[in-house]
Amino acid sequence: MIEIKYLAPEIFLVISIFSLLSVGVYLKNSFNIIFRLSTVIILVTLLILLTSDIENIKIFNNSIIIDDFSSFIKSLILISSFFILIMSKKYLNDIKNDKFEYPIIILFSILGMFIMVGSNDLIVFYLGLELQSLSLYILASIDRDNLKSSEAGIKYFVLSALSSGLLLYGCSLLYGFTGSTNFELILKNSENVNTGTIFAMVFILVGLAFKVSAVPFHMWTPDVYQGSPTSVTSFFSVVPKIAGIAVLIRFMYVPFQSIIDQWQNIIVFISVGSMILGAVAAIGQNNIKRLIAYSSIGHIGYAIAGIAAGTENGFRNTILYITIYAVMNIGAFAFILSMKRGQKYIEQIDELSGSSKNHPLMSFCLLIILFSLAGIPPLAGFFAKFYIFMSVIESGMYILAIIGLVTTVVSAFYYIRIIKIMYFDETKKPFENFKDIGIHGSIVISCTLLISFFLYPSILNNLISNISIF
């Protein structure tokens, strides 16, 4: 059982989750302490992950894989979750939703994503996916006295269960036609393309596209984003996306490598659809969470375009894109979590009017983040798009590149509309003035990273240049 040492981060997570649970049950008003402990646990897990010398190794009958790719994604998941947790504490206290289960469920979903990302086998993958999804259902409806939150949870649960069903059906087809659940064996057994494998691929792709909310399986996203508590939305818009994209990459490049011609078309379609819908549908939104929902659909479109390129550089650039996307979205949500006037949190964009005078520094940070989301150089968002289009054009998909770039112009419209409201319009009442190291720290860090990325843009490239999953 020497192999078990490779699972140290996961095992540490499991043990700490269960100890936290027991602490939470026996202590009264344990929210604050559990919350702090879980942020510490995330950091410790990160430490364990980074100190273990990574080898490319497959353990437990080749059903779990540990390589540079999964380690990078896992670290990304941990870092983003850490920032999202520390910035949502004040919000949870304010909306009187300080249940100690909240951080524990987040840890559970992180565990699920760890298993998902590290899976090299259909069954392990599905276990991880379900652990993640079930935690997310609970998170969406955690504000159970709020009608919208419950609605979001139910909606998410029903639709997600359907997509999981499709995915599972795809998995069973795949097993039926290739005779194995192991990713490499599936690849080996499907050398000569058969219709069954393609069918399975389509089903699995549908399920995964649902999880990352790509068009045409995006319908749940706006409602769930808007209905869930903002802290949960910020988690939804970043962390499951990272894991989903990672799994999508793993599936497309390992078991389905031999039918690349078939899935490339589908991915291109999904990517174009997401880009267009993300750009067009967000224009009319007045609720900032809904707007971010559509914008994240668009961003997923760009990220997937890298996968569509079908090259090693392509998926590396997708990872790069999703990293920068996480930085931008964390910053944006840090701002949204600070929009509080009186006792209420505000979600209407119009209420931002003139905030540049009342909160100059915060507004400036949001300005940078929005320009970066729009992909204007010299901010990091531009480089993310630039790399994606590098690999798209390398594969000769000029149409995809041009559609992608034109949709960036369309989507620039709604980003600069927010800037217009903040900077050009009349001043309204200021938001509540408070100091919260979590929120302000996150937004300043995010903004600084986005600006200074220009100085040394190869830092991310160097990190991901040795990632390979073949």
Added chain:
Amino acid sequence: MNFPILSSITFIPLIGALFIFLTKDEKNEQNKGAIYVSLFTSFVNFFLTLFLWYSFDKTTSDFQFIEEQSWISGFIKFKFGIDGISILFILLTTLVTPIAIISCINSVKQRLKEFLIAILVLQTFMIGVFCSLDLVIFYIFFEAGLIPMFLIIGIWGGPNKVYSAFKFFLFTLLGSVLMLVAVITIYWITGTTDVNEIYQIKIPQEYQYLLWLAFFSSFAVKLPMWPVHTWLPDAHVEAPTPGSVILAAILLKMGGYGFLRFSVSMFPIASEYFAPLIFTLSIIAIIYTSLVALMQDDMKKLVAYSSVAHMGFVTLGIFTFEKQGIEGSMLQMISHGLISAALFLSVGVLYDRIHSRLINTYGGLAKIIPKYSFILMIFVLAALGLPGTSGFIGEFLVLVGAFKTNFLVAILASTGIVLSAAYMLWMYKRVIFGKLENNELKKIKDMNSNEFSILLFLGVLIIVFGFYPEPLLETMRVSVDNLISNYNLEVKKNMALN
């Protein structure tokens, strides 16, 4: 020379902006500290550029003061360098920025600190455009300028500022995204984004046409050419005076510079192929926008439309591929930078006093503010290309070049000069001469020393370059010759092949 002078010139304004950003807000509106810091940085920059010009070797067409640094490992190098063409634009930028900053004192009444930061950041991006010798770096600076300009129009603009700012931003962004596709495509064709290397490698002919169009879409919007010029009048009308000055004097020149540095130099065959298209658009721009300018009742709009017409001469001159034509368009760009800056400042002087830009508000100003009327006279005459002003030399050389290539085009373009005389003089007549009917006008004071000194300075420059353009011509001559000989070589080679 080891001292990285180009990077210094580029990034000194950014450091100045950072300083202003970190200074505390003063409660009173006149934020003296911020003005001093920004003036100091922009003057330091100007003198550094003068030094650069002084030590610039005018006898070679190679890129000079090259700075190279690996940036994205194994892919893009951060490469700066200048030749005889770009140094003049850098000079123009560093000259106009302090003028714009001085004019802030009178015309920007709120959030002065942020305004100065925006101007300085914009200056960094503008100089970066002219210095960069790498397509990706160029694109980054080219696009980044949108952010500060968008804010300048949107925050400090007039009543219709939101519409204008959005139009400016989206038009230019849409124009330049195709250029990004082209840049990436060039990378995959040639394996590099280094401009100088691409000059050597030469892009295969079959790619040139589409790539040329992609670059064209970006530069045509920026320049702007007819029919994508419509953002310019809106942006100018709503922008505050310093914003208009920078927009007209420098941002428009990026398009012309782009044509010279990229379109003509990298895609000579396509440039020759598309020259008739450019001629047509230029002629339409010259005649049509002049006619439109004739009908304007808003002074800023009139100057904006006249800019489009003047830029028509620039594109016309570049695509004659004659020595006179290209030198003429270079001179036209420089002199238009000075003249349009001066005209916008002059309009700003009136606007600060009466808060109206409509021509029919004014009339009979000659008696009340004689100094102003005299100075404005110089600029109006320069704008219509009177001999003895820099405006004349540019248009004259462009027409000489055009007569060599295409007689009809030259004739049509000449009518533009007549038209420009018409709208400029008519505006001057309605504003300065005539009866003084508006009683409000009686109270206004003539220019203060601030306004007078910068306008006089510009007037002197315009006249000096009108009589003696040799310093400018001498600087660009070798580079322009080299550009043309490379072009001719390529085109001949291509003709021999067919």
